[in-house]
Amino acid sequence: MREIEKLEAGLEYYFLDEEVASRKANAALLCQEFNAISATEPEKQEQKIREIIGSAGKNISVQQGFNCDNGKNTHVGNDFLSNYNLTILDIAPVTFGDNVMIGPNVDIYTVNHPLTKEGRREYLAQASPVNIGNDVWIGGKVTVMPGVTIGNNVVIASGAVVTKDIPDNTLVGGVPAKKIKDLVD
Numbered sequence: 549m550r551e552i553e554k555l556e557a558g559l560e561y562y563f564l565d566e567e568v569a570s571r572k573a574n575a576a577l578l579c580q581e582f583n584a585i586s587a588t589e590p591e592k593q594e595q596k597i598r599e600i601i602g603s604a605g606k607n608i609s610v611q612q613g614f615n616c617d618n619g620k621n622t623h624v625g626n627d628f629l630s631n632y633n634l635t636i637l638d639i640a641p642v643t644f645g646d647n648v649m650i651g652p653n654v655d656i657y658t659v660n661h662p663l664t665k666e667g668r669r670e671y672l673a674q675a676s677p678v679n680i681g682n683d684v685w686i687g688g689k690v691t692v693m694p695g696v697t698i699g700n701n702v703v704i705a706s707g708a709v710v711t712k713d714i715p716d717n718t719l720v721g722g723v724p725a726k727k728i729k730d731l732v733d
């Protein structure tokens with residue numbers, strides 16, 4: 549099995565493998581191009597972000613300082629708005645529903661490294677998808693961990709680290725993120 553096949557199957561893979569690294573380098577290059585577009589050219593920005601990510605609905609706006617590991621693994625619905633400096637480590641798929649708003653400096657990770665020093669010295673990694681529902685507002689400086697599913701009508705308070713699934717109609721916050729209150733559907 550090639551390393552990229554292991555990656556796609558959710559198995560441990562060697563992340564310095566040439567094929568794996570070149571996918572990341574290609575995404576980094578496209579993000580660099582996106583981030584260099586003049587702020588006076590929003591149409592060019594939208595065209596570029598649509599070229600980078602796997603799929604997008606209508607009415608999307610991504611502010612600059614966007615970075616990802618693949619791009620084609622990121623899927624956004626209709627009415628998607630993200631503020632400055634969104635990082636999506638989309639080694640595995642990251643899916644957003646409709647009506648999602650993201651504050652500045654948000655990180656969404658799909659990748660972990662081993663907890664053993666031997667595994668890290670071998671440059672191993674393993675990726676799990678992140679799923680985000682409809683009508684979700686992610687506050688600034690939130691970090692979402694690999695494998696997490698966020699439901700519909702969810703607000704994540706600024707600064708939270710989301711380590712577990714979040715059910716529908718919930719406001720969560722803190723490190724690790726815990727329920728603050730229920731939200732009205």
Ligand SMILES: CC(=O)SCCNC(=O)CCNC(=O)[C@H](O)C(C)(C)COP(=O)(O)OP(=O)(O)OC[C@H]1O[C@@H](n2cnc3c(N)ncnc32)[C@H](O)[C@@H]1OP(=O)(O)O
Nearest residue numbers: 630631649650651652686687688704705706707721722728
């Ligand atoms: C596209 C864009 O998003 S750009 C805008 C970026 N803006 C942001 O990121 C702001 C995000 N907003 C927040 O985090 C706000 O604090 C909100 C939305 C969570 C506040 O929601 P409210 O329902 O008004 O919460 P309220 O202020 O009444 O606080 C409720 C409880 O949550 C706590 N809380 C509020 N914010 C946070 C937070 N960021 N982290 C942890 N706990 C929090 C409060 O201390 C309070 O706790 P208590 O009941 O023990 O006193």
